[in-house]
Amino acid sequence: MHSVVALGADSPMESAQPNRESRRRGAVALVDCNNFYVSCERRFRPDLRKKPVVVLSNNDGIIISRSNEAKSLGVKMGSPLFKVEDLIQKHKVVVISSNYALYFDMCDRVREVLAQFAGIEKYSIDECFLDLSHKKPGELLDYGRAIKRRVEDWTGISVTVGISETKCLSKLANKIGKKSKRAKGVLNLYQSPHLEKALAITDVGDLWGVGEAYQNMLHAAGIHTALDFTKAEEHWVRKKMTVVGARIQMELKGVPCLPLEWVAPPKKQLGIAQGFSLLVESREEMLEAAFFKGSEEAAKAHKEKLAIKEMNVWIQTNPFSDGPQYSDLLPIVFPVATQDTSELIRAVEWAVERLYKPGFGYKRIGVWATKVDPENCVQGHIWVRPDMEKRPKLLKIMDRINDERGRGTLRMASVGINQRWLTKFEKQSPHYTTRWSDIPKASIG
DNA sequence: TCTGGGGTCCTAGGACCC
DNA sequence: TCTGGGGTCCTAGGACCC
Numbered sequence: 001m002h003s004v005v006a007l008g009a010d011s012p013m014e015s016a017q018p019n020r021e022s023r024r025r026g027a028v029a030l031v032d033c034n035n036f037y038v039s040c041e042r043r044f045r046p047d048l049r050k051k052p053v054v055v056l057s058n059n060d061g062i063i064i065s066r067s068n069e070a071k072s073l074g075v076k077m078g079s080p081l082f083k084v085e086d087l088i089q090k091h092k093v094v095v096i097s098s099n100y101a102l103y104f105d106m107c108d109r110v111r112e113v114l115a116q117f118a119g120i121e122k123y124s125i126d127e128c129f130l131d132l133s134h135k136k137p138g139e140l141l142d143y144g145r146a147i148k149r150r151v152e153d154w155t156g157i158s159v160t161v162g163i164s165e166t167k168c169l170s171k172l173a174n175k176i177g178k179k180s181k182r183a184k185g186v187l188n189l190y191q192s193p194h195l196e197k198a199l200a201i202t203d204v205g206d207l208w209g210v211g212e213a214y215q216n217m218l219h220a221a222g223i224h225t226a227l228d229f230t231k232a233e234e235h236w237v238r239k240k241m242t243v244v245g246a247r248i249q250m251e252l253k254g255v256p257c258l259p260l261e262w263v264a265p266p267k268k269q270l271g272i273a274q275g276f277s278l279l280v281e282s283r284e285e286m287l288e289a290a291f292f293k294g295s296e297e298a299a300k301a302h303k304e305k306l307a308i309k310e311m312n313v314w315i316q317t318n319p320f321s322d323g324p325q326y327s328d329l330l331p332i333v334f335p336v337a338t339q340d341t342s343e344l345i346r347a348v349e350w351a352v353e354r355l356y357k358p359g360f361g362y363k364r365i366g367v368w369a370t371k372v373d374p375e376n377c378v379q380g381h382i383w384v385r386p387d388m389e390k391r392p393k394l395l396k397i398m399d400r401i402n403d404e405r406g407r408g409t410l411r412m413a414s415v416g417i418n419q420r421w422l423t424k425f426e427k428q429s430p431h432y433t434t435r436w437s438d439i440p441k442a443s444i445g
Numbered sequence: 446t447c448t449g450g451g452g453t454c455c456t457a458g459g460a461c462c463c
Numbered sequence: 464t465c466t467g468g469g470g471t472c473c474t475a476g477g478a479c480c481c
Contacts, residue, residue, distance in 0.1 A: 241478090
């Protein structure tokens, strides 16, 4: 039986090679925008250059992007703002609320430029994988430099390019390239004599796919560097870290296991959670929030062209407080998958009515669709027929306006106008690229 | 006062069927 | 005396990512 294991479903190669694509032999690049949100802000605020700058999460809660100057002051990623307030005051760090309309728009511009060079996989808002198999090994470095230059010239966003045989290795090349002065933002580790050294200077916890839990486990087992990890016994890795770890190990050895995906697969889940800017106690305000979440979830479904079959609604008190804690979740099943705004609002309201208990201070409400269908293949029902065409044009217009002007600009009357709990964005920059009135003006003379 | 908000993938184990 | 066994589907929970 053991000889079958190497080729059977247990083998990382077997389960990681569902198609021809993963037998790709050429180079792959990871292009990553440097300090992306801060860079977007600076693009329209030249006065912020050279200054320490941070961008905050929703509710102005934690720090999610830092300029290099802020990094060297010791401002940590993910720090709650109030914990680094002293540092911020002392060094006059500029603090900005996040402005996703701006970041999504800048992200599209960067991707457009990248697509001129190669097939791209959109990995995250600030990262793309590029298929460089059409380039000869000797051309890779110059090509990487050309990519970097054009993105910067055309969008004003600075990027780092890491090149190697596999996705995991290009991630590694990117990470090292970001720190290395000599690389100047482009590091090519494809068929490189320096690869072993790169692996040797990388902590295993800095690898893509190795988080805190695996890092601790590996350190305890005496595996400290990425190089140690490539030498670890394969069956042991498979047993301790599942097929996920086995794939990472193969990829580090230069064997592609993670195919490039040109077309994003349809979303399997669709969620929105929201922290309130302050505690909500009354039933009325919770219901108002429920209405609001219902309409937001619907807008998201319209945008993704998905209909919702099942969703969970939950509410939660502040987990950081010492006060009495309560949280509960209610699943909802729709007889026919829906993306109808009023139906979704009614469902969320129904759930919150049942979940709400007086006597608590609520901090968060969440709506998460756990099962979705593409809107054009909704299963009918013996009593109810799906009729997506009837969705009023009004809803589409509502979605568009909210997309351009920020969530909640237009809403159903039932959502209410009080909303003292609404997410805070107190230090937000203008919508430079998506709102006519916010376009930067240049004065001459 | 103040601690984000999205997502994906994998596995073990229970339910259920024959 | 005697509680089989294999297959599939589903879910909860863990691990990870940005």
